[in-house]
Amino acid sequence: KNEVEQSPQNLTAQEGEFITINCSYSVGISALHWLQQHPGGGIVSLFMLSSGKKKHGRLIATINIQEKHSSLHITASHPRDSAVYICAVLGGSNYKLTFGKGTLLTVNP
Amino acid sequence: ETGVTQTPRHLVMGMTNKKSLKCEQHLGHNAMYWYKQSAKKPLELMFVYNFKEQTENNSVPSRFSPECPNSSHLFLHLHTLQPEDSALYLCASSQDPAGGWTGELFFGEGSRLTVL
Numbered sequence: 001k002n003e004v005e006q007s008p009q010n011l012t013a014q015e016g017e018f019i020t021i022n023c024s025y026s027v028g029i030s031a032l033h034w035l036q037q038h039p040g041g042g043i044v045s046l047f048m049l050s051s052g053k054k055k056h057g058r059l060i061a062t063i064n065i066q067e068k069h070s071s072l073h074i075t076a077s078h079p080r081d082s083a084v085y086i087c088a089v090l091g092g093s094n095y096k097l098t099f100g101k102g103t104l105l106t107v108n109p
Numbered sequence: 110e111t112g113v114t115q116t117p118r119h120l121v122m123g124m125t126n127k128k129s130l131k132c133e134q135h136l137g138h139n140a141m142y143w144y145k146q147s148a149k150k151p152l153e154l155m156f157v158y159n160f161k162e163q164t165e166n167n168s169v170p171s172r173f174s175p176e177c178p179n180s181s182h183l184f185l186h187l188h189t190l191q192p193e194d195s196a197l198y199l200c201a202s203s204q205d206p207a208g209g210w211t212g213e214l215f216f217g218e219g220s221r222l223t224v225l
Binding site: 043090102 | 118201210217
């Protein structure tokens, strides 16, 4: 069974701080996704990774396949970054998408 | 027109009611999904339809009945629900390229269901 663990569960930061959210998984995967869910409910895709590192604006995502670990970084955080960030992996014996429980990020002005 | 549209956004129903959730995707994708999101729990896959054919039923109780009349529309019919079925129900779509699915999903805004 593929488990996806995210840490921390909740994170509160001051505007401008550097944020790191972690994701660990237990089986071999073909892709890892970072998703963002705002209070309204809709989920949008931020990154899809299979190796290395990707950057989009103030967001950076990295993955270490050997260690089965990924991190999402937010530089110069802003209150509009407040959301739930969800890690999801594609893989395992049943080739399914498995989701973490999410990390609730609150950025205060 | 947004990519994946869900209606209604909010629904309150009694345990004896019958209601339906609707999802429409405007992306030309071939697969559609229903997910359930409960507080403090990961997203749970309920149903998958690929080219209108149901390819996944993740041991969902029969009080949830999906319908996919075509590749663009997906319904979730609800009847005799329980209070523990209260949750956010998310619809998603995807396109399977020749090289295989990458896991990328396009989600709707969700339907917040409260069962009294």
